[in-house]
Amino acid sequence: MKRFRLNPFANSFGLASIVVGSLLLTGCSQGGDTVAGGSAVSHPGKAVYDDYCYSCHNPGLNGAPRIGDVDEWRPRIAKGRGLLLASTVNGLAPAMPARGLCYSCTDEELSHAVDYLIELAQPKPAQPKPAQ
Ligand code: HEC
Numbered sequence: 001m002k003r004f005r006l007n008p009f010a011n012s013f014g015l016a017s018i019v020v021g022s023l024l025l026t027g028c029s030q031g032g033d034t035v036a037g038g039s040a041v042s043h044p045g046k047a048v049y050d051d052y053c054y055s056c057h058n059p060g061l062n063g064a065p066r067i068g069d070v071d072e073w074r075p076r077i078a079k080g081r082g083l084l085l086a087s088t089v090n091g092l093a094p095a096m097p098a099r100g101l102c103y104s105c106t107d108e109e110l111s112h113a114v115d116y117l118i119e120l121a122q123p124k125p126a127q128p129k130p131a132q
Helices: 002-006 010-033 046-057 070-077 082-092 109-120
Strands: none
Touching: 046 109, 070 082, 070 109, 082 109
């Protein structure tokens, strides 16, 4: 306590760094939400996907099921979301690393990323057949 009294700026400095800190945090999360594509509503799993899963699941590296590939995902989705999340958290031999290499991600963030993959792999709604 005595140290605070000796430095009259201690309190206001502490407050300032909290304000600056939260501005930085806000800036970060906004950055994640406004990724290219311009869609106003971003999926909560997209930021994690773009940062960690993208490098394998976009090109289909080492047999990774490609994002948005309905046929590659169908048999995996059929196993159930719970198993897909378990493979994500624990990894799946030989080439899917535990936590998709995002060791700082919470299980919840990983589950959003799994939902994002599942959502983009849904069969497209039936298109009206062109008249023949
Ligand atoms: C280093 C490359 C790599 C990264 C990074 C990666 N994956 Fe994968 N993932 C794979 C491969 C390869 C497979 C296919 C594994 C198999 O079936 O042998 C796979 C499979 C999966 C599956 C299907 C699991 C199953 O049970 O069929 C899910 C879900 C998945 N990944 C989610 C993710 C998520 C979410 C992330 C990011 C947090 C991620 N992956 C990051 C390579 C990767």
